[in-house]
Amino acid sequence: MTGDDCFELHFATALRPVTATESVVVRRTEATGPGGHPIYTDETGIVRAEISDRCEVRMMQTSARQELRRPVACRRPMVQIVRQRSSTAA
Template sequence: MSHAERYALTFPGTPGTQAPQDVVVVTRTDATGPGGHPVYEDESGIVRAEISDAGEVRILASGGHQSPHLPVHAHPLP
């Protein structure tokens, strides 16, 4: 199975509120993550994720003092 060039990552809203989910579009980079899968990042470079061909997502820290939330869903984009 080939990897998509872009994914929409959906993150939960703020716990305990009625906040909507956040959606971040990430694009494939030339990097490979610790699991050997492609690394994707958003335009700002802040959201970085390793995504397997099975759609499993591992959020990667892009700076110090981050505690990244796990996305609810990774949807491949055309």
């Protein structure tokens, strides 16, 4: 797995304080979105997003009645960052 294979998307929660978020990990697929950037999806296939190399996110509908929520943050998973740093140090 390379550094471009997954992201964490963080969403604000309605049931908790304003600072609380829920996160989901999305992995790169073979598809590209309307902006020409890779499409990432979670393991269920419900969360689907086009993510640019600058972490700009465009959420994609996966069903007709889905109400898309905009993520409040997009970042690389921490484990992946540590692996990247250790592989460049070697």
